Amino acid sequence: MSARYAPGATVRVARDRPAISLGRQHIRTPHYVRGLAGTVAEVMGPFRNPEGLAVGEDGLPEQVLYRVRFPLRSVWDQYDGDPSDTVDVELYEHWLEPAHAA
Amino acid sequence: MSETDRGHHDIGGDPAGPVPRAEHVLAPWEKEVDAIRTVLGQKGLMSADKLRLGIEQLPAEDYRRLSYYERWLASIAWTMEKDGVIPPGSFAARVAALEAKR
Amino acid sequence: MPHDGPHHHGHDHAPDDPSFGSRAALGARALRELLEEAGVLAPGEVARQVERMDTITPALGAKVVARAWTDPDFKARLLADGSAAVREFGVEMGTTPLYVVENTESVHNMIVCTLCSCYPKPLLGIPPDWYKSFEYRSRAVREPRAVLAEFGVRLPDGVAVRVHDSTADLRYLVLPRRPEGTEGWDEARLAGLVTRDCMIGTAVPSA
Structure with a gap:
């Protein structure tokens, strides 16, 4: 399974649910990064989709998992730590969209 | 993002007080609940994904009020009944029976 | 209803x-x-x-860290494939790979699971109560430096905080920096410096 995004790519987290996640009771994308752009820090390879696993399905097709890095300044208004502080979030490919660097 | 599409467990960034630092030694029943989940997981009956779903499906007030392993217990029992591993209603009935005997 | x-x-x-x-x-x-x-x-x-x-305690993780401090080849293996490296210590991570993040003179790593309480249990045992608390889960991604200060950690200027939200399939271990003044120490003595919180990123070891 090939990954759609490479390390260093700018991606945007879906604000609204992607089609295959509609109606799912369980998702693993935290609210605070939805709609935000980040940078692919690492491609972790394919994993079974937890949205299906949680309801007893086989979790297929697998989804590529990424570690995506967000500057905390871009996540929170008035972030008062260092400008270089970041948060890395594990996100599955179906939640990511291509984006252009800011 | 719609705030209605945010589970009560999805709390990253919420305002909160100081991190409580007191630690307790796990009670035997807490270890037992943890161990039950592990063994069920090894048998393919209770994945971490199902455990999370069951916790997220708790009413919000229970999610906040219950202790950590009480949430696990409720989730495992719900999942085992839902999946037909144990009979529907059997968990509440057995707890009531054990309480009556005390 | x-x-x-x-x-x-x-x-x-x-x-x-x-x-x-x-x-x-x-x-x-x-x-x-x-x-x-x-x-x-x-x-x-x-x-x-x-x-x-009951046999799995943070002492196991401390041995792994001490080995990484004294054996550059092991450290390279640990950073490249954490699950394979800790198998050398008899630890089996299962379906949740171990991902090791290294503290350096310019980056301090800190682990949280905002959605639940993901933690490398096969290596470190049961997570501490504070790690599972609503307060830590809420604040670690919003004001990590304030949380670190509560834990007594103040980072020098020029050190970035890199928070990792353990939202999915990976389980994280922080590889802390080896304290100065420990030249010539053997692995067992070094392991004694590595507390559980050092491996979560809310403490730093000192000699």
Whole structure:
């Protein structure tokens, strides 16, 4: 399974649910990064989709998992730590969209 | 993002007080609940994904009020009944029976 | 409207109610009995798992860190493939790979799971209460430096905080920096400096 995004790519987290996640009771994308752009820090390879696993399905097709890095300044208004502080979030490919660097 | 599409467990960034630092030694029943989940997981009956779903499906007030392993217990029992591993209603009935005997 | 989700069947109680443990204990017993009657759990199986769990403590992770401090080849293996490297210590991560993040003179790593409480249990055992608390889960991604300050960690200027939200399949271990003044120490002595919190990123070891 090939990954759609490479390390260093700018991606945007879906604000609204992607089609295959509609109606799912369980998702693993935290609210605070939805709609935000980040940078692919690492491609972790394919994993079974937890949205299906949680309801007893086989979790297929697998989804590529990424570690995506967000500057905390871009996540929170008035972030008062260092400008270089970041948060890395594990996100599955179906939640990511291509984006252009800011 | 719609705030209605945010589970009560999805709390990253919420305002909160100081991190409580007191630690307790796990009670035997807490270890037992943890161990039950592990063994069920090894048998393919209770994945971490199902455990999370069951916790997220708790009413919000229970999610906040219950202790950590009480949430696990409720989730495992719900999942085992839902999946037909144990009979529907059997968990509440057995707890009531054990309480009556005390 | 009926609620078809999971229910809590105990009584309401305050957390400091002394009978709290015994009431919840009934629930654990009820569940174990039902699963044994269903033929899913063998008698004694849960007790044996509890015994296994009791053998896993942060001392295991500390040995891994001390090895990485003294053996550059092992450190390279640990950073490249954490699960394979800790297998050399008899640790089996299963379906959740171990991902090791290294503190450097310019980056301090800190682990949280905002959605639940993901933690490298096969390596470090049961997570501490604070790691599972709503307060830590809420604040670690919003004001990590304030949280670190509560834990007594103040980072020098020029050190970036890199928070990792353990949202999915990876389990994280922080590889702390080896303290100065420990030249020539053997692995066992070094391991004694590595506390659990150092491996979560809310403490730094000192000699």
